[in-house]
Amino acid sequence: MKIITWNINSIRLRSPLIYKLLEQETPDILCLQECKSISENIPFNVFKPLGYSHYASWGQKSYNGVAIISKVPFLNIEKIDFLNCNESRHLSVEINGITIHNFYFPAGGDIPNVNLNKKFDFKLKYIKEVEKYFKLQKLNKSILVGDLNIAPEEDDVWDHKKLSNLVSHSKIEINYLNGMKESGNWVDIFRKHNPSGKYFSWWSYRSKNWQLSNKGRRLDHIWFSKNLKSSNSYILKEVRGWDKPSDHAPVVAELIK
DNA sequence: ATGGTCGCATGGCGA
Numbered sequence A: 001m002k003i004i005t006w007n008i009n010s011i012r013l014r015s016p017l018i019y020k021l022l023e024q025e026t027p028d029i030l031c032l033q034e035c036k037s038i039s040e041n042i043p044f045n046v047f048k049p050l051g052y053s054h055y056a057s058w059g060q061k062s063y064n065g066v067a068i069i070s071k072v073p074f075l076n077i078e079k080i081d082f083l084n085c086n087e088s089r090h091l092s093v094e095i096n097g098i099t100i101h102n103f104y105f106p107a108g109g110d111i112p113n114v115n116l117n118k119k120f121d122f123k124l125k126y127i128k129e130v131e132k133y134f135k136l137q138k139l140n141k142s143i144l145v146g147d148l149n150i151a152p153e154e155d156d157v158w159d160h161k162k163l164s165n166l167v168s169h170s171k172i173e174i175n176y177l178n179g180m181k182e183s184g185n186w187v188d189i190f191r192k193h194n195p196s197g198k199y200f201s202w203w204s205y206r207s208k209n210w211q212l213s214n215k216g217r218r219l220d221h222i223w224f225s226k227n228l229k230s231s232n233s234y235i236l237k238e239v240r241g242w243d244k245p246s247d248h249a250p251v252v253a254e255l256i257k
Numbered sequence B: 001a002t003g004g005t006c007g008c009a010t011g012g013c014g015a
Helices: A015-025 A044-050 A118-136 A171-183 A189-193 A237-241
Strands: A002-007 A029-033 A054-058 A066-070 A075-078 A090-095 A098-104 A142-147 A186-188 A220-225 A229-235 A251-256
Touching: A002 A015, A002 A098, A002 A142, A002 A220, A015 A029, A015 A044, A029 A098, A029 A142, A044 A054, A044 A066, A054 A090, A066 A090, A066 A098, A118 A171, A142 A251, A171 A186, A186 A189, A189 A220, A189 A229, A189 A251, A220 A229, A220 A251
Parallel strands: A002 A029, A098 A142
Antiparallel strands: A002 A251, A029 A066, A054 A066, A075 A090, A090 A098, A142 A220, A186 A220, A229 A251
């Protein structure tokens, strides 16, 4: 089973790119974040000719929004409003006995200080709520994907020292994320298959030449529970260079029985 | 220290 996660940054504007990705990569399941649309306005029917007849969505006007598009039917669609914040940041489904959680974590502003920056405080509290949720779950086959808005390792950013005092790579949020990962017994599947080297899944729009400057961050993740096996994981960097791209590239993982 | 670019919706806000 091939699973892809992609922060799409407007699902309506980029539905042709989604079509192209599905056509080229033929994943079984695609998890999207930052759809920026109410569910009713999302053209899911466009993907049906490619065999993607199944979808779930927790939409929101203008901001956030998560969706799942699949070839395989699924059940137990669940949307959890962590912190009761009324923001569409989580969607889970069950496929072949595996629960897939699709997340869009809060970005958290710029300054990694909860006293100076309310958005950062919200981000940390959100992570802690997610951690609590998975502690209460019984251990079954699970996959967690999405834009977690944190690049945890030194090689997950273009310059570790320069970014250490900025949100997405600060020590405090990395500790929160690692705590959540460890207490939930998750495995970072991308790093399992690519243990060393600089890898990014996001490059800012503000760079004149994103490829040349390569000031990226690995914000998008795929985690498996320890009872699932993977055969590969990689980032589709070339998609960041498509016409009218998202600022994020898709991340792929291959699951084996 | 600042500005740089997007998307949504049409004025700023969020990223």
